[in-house]
Amino acid sequence: MFVRELHLSDFRSWRSADLELTTGPTIFTGRNGFGKTNILEALYYLATLRSHRVSADAPLVHSGATSALVTATVENSGRELTAQLRVNAEGANKASINGGPPRRAREILGILRTVLFAPEDLALVRGEPGERRRFLDELVAQRGPLLVAARSDYDRVLRQRSALLKTAAAALRRGGDQAASVISTLDVWDQQLADLGGQVTAARLRILAELTPHFVDSYASIAPHSRPVTLHYKAAAGTDVIGPGAATTPAEIGTVLLERLAQLRDREIERGMSLVGPHRDDLDIVLGSDTAKGFASHGESWSLALALRLGSVALTRAEGIEPVIMLDDVFAELDAARRRMLAAFTADTEQLLITAAVAEEIPAEIGGRRVGVDVIDDADGRRSVIVGSAAHNEAVPVSSVPVSPVSVSPVPEVPTSEVDAEGTP
Template sequence: MHVRHLQLGSFRNWERVDLALRPGPTVLVGRNGEGKTNLVEAVGYLATLSSHRVSSDAPLVRHGAAQGVVRAAVRRGDRELLVEIEVNPGRANRVRVNRAPLSRPRELIGVVKSVLFAPEDLSLVRGDPTERRRFLDELLVSRTPRLAGVRGDYDRVLKQRNALLKTARLARGDALATLDVWDGHLVQLGSELLATRLRLVADLAPHVARAYADVAGPSPAAAGLGYSSTVPLAGDGAPLLPGSTLPTTDELAAALREQLAQRRRDEVDRGMTLVGPHRDDVVIHLGPVPAKGFASHGESWSLALALKLATFALFRADGEEPILVLDDVFATLDADRRAALAAVARSAEQTLITAAVLEDVPAELRQHVVVVGGGTAEPLDVGGLPDAGPVDDSMLGVPGDR
């Protein structure tokens, strides 16, 4: 899979940019603040409908514009897909694939697959559980797109249940009976999320161990993953071992229902849902201890990189070839980690790399270079660029963006 052509309109600092891209590694080089990361952020947005830098869509739209547009021609094997997203802060986004509108934007998830590694990923090791839950759920949805609906429905049920709990202390019996109904919805959706998260952690763990060994070099400590849940049956954070027996969805549903019953009084007192996958965590281990609070800065970087390389390897094990995006990371890595990352980058069908200084990027990855600056993005080596033509507005235009 690779992006053949990328077009942005009123996206971040770009009023408009058209960029032809090749398979293999491409370095986007330019001074900080010129928009390199904004270009690769747009590629990630095609895959996840979210940004790795902000939690809402509003910052993605250029100041003064009502909407932003991301368009791309994406090659998947011998097929080409024309994808466009109209980003509408405060309103529903609109998505088209091959000129056909999708009824819901989330139907795009899974069409484009990418793995991004950026300095912000250090928070996966050192940050709050929210960061790790987001990482896990985005990967979960990318592998199994239908789970976007389960995740969205769970969030809506959680919001409704929390609203009811806030008033439950003064509520009468009929309101508490309504709470029982929301418990049923929470159990149904939450148990499915728990089961699929556990399976994902189990699938990802051996890839993390191998990737960490590659990037960290000889080390007495091995990397591992565990799952820590408010539902004890789902895990206490201990590393998942190969061949571990995982609880079924039905078993998790029964355990979740039991925990909700046990914590009902606490939840009413505090006015919030205290049990469920929204309060769980992925525990990253380094040897026998959790990495958070114990790993050094270098070890934390290696673990964050291992998580992303493991994600890349997991997609490949699924038969996919994701786009690899490396956002301003080579300057922060030592020689051994740079070499390990470069080896994976060379093997990807397409790797997009951003750097402020070209020499920070290993020489073998400088096959194609795009200079970003002054509101333009221009290839240094335009000769022989294999491009079947631009993504033009007449072919892919979004109503309201003409």
């Protein structure tokens, strides 16, 4: 698939952007902080309803505005769909498909499938469990709205249950009616948490089982001389009770979780928090016989992170879908061998969107079209603008916003070799 058109209004640093995109590689160039990553972030948000950088929506909305609008027309095997998402700084987001009536945001999931490589990916290996849970959940989300609904219901029940747990100890000490009501409410929350937790966990286990062989293959091709790798789901309720060889279906996991919640009730009340369930689980990335976190070298960690992303591409392709691949400033992070590997791997991608401050970082064989990103800073405030685009052999017209003559001059053709270290022509 590929994104044919992208429109942004009030998304991050963009007041407005209108981009016509093509198949093949497109490289967004411009100095650091000019708004390149914001373009990829908008597309990533459309595909996953999550930003790869922040967990809240407010930072995504241009400062001073109340909502952002992201509209992308996606072509998939000759079929075209336009997904539009209104991101509200406060309150629920709204979506529409092909200009239709407003619907729940999650209904656009599945229209755009993408895999994003970003410098933040190192945190998949070295960061906290939350990073790895997010990785799995974003893979699940791209398959469609159903499981995302379970996840957001789970989060809601978790919040309410945790709030109750925080006040439960005091209520139980007072005894009487109050204590009885806390216990009966907890019973209800336990059941719901276990049911929804079963659905969320089972979805993660399914996607992990599909991903693992692709991850193993990808890692072997990146680091052929390294020790073997694998992935294990690490359930807080116990890896002996949840995972391959134990509970794997939503109902089985739900039963296990309900049992654990009963066992842990006193401890949960004492600590005022929910101690088991998918919000406490982790993905164990295993190198040789060790957990990679805190153990793998810098180079190994990068190879593992790349293998998770390359594996995600292979996973999507195995479904018969060609994802849009986005490379956010990653070449700067990688050594020459990994750069070449990534360039070779992405060479025949249907659409490849790349950002770079310095075009020289991009391996020359990638070629493709270049789109310049600049900023205007005047009485109307600071905002990103598209300043021009250049193909390898022909100029591709872009509909650019009016360009202020004081701060920006349009650059119709920017050969890579003429872009200096700051990214300015």
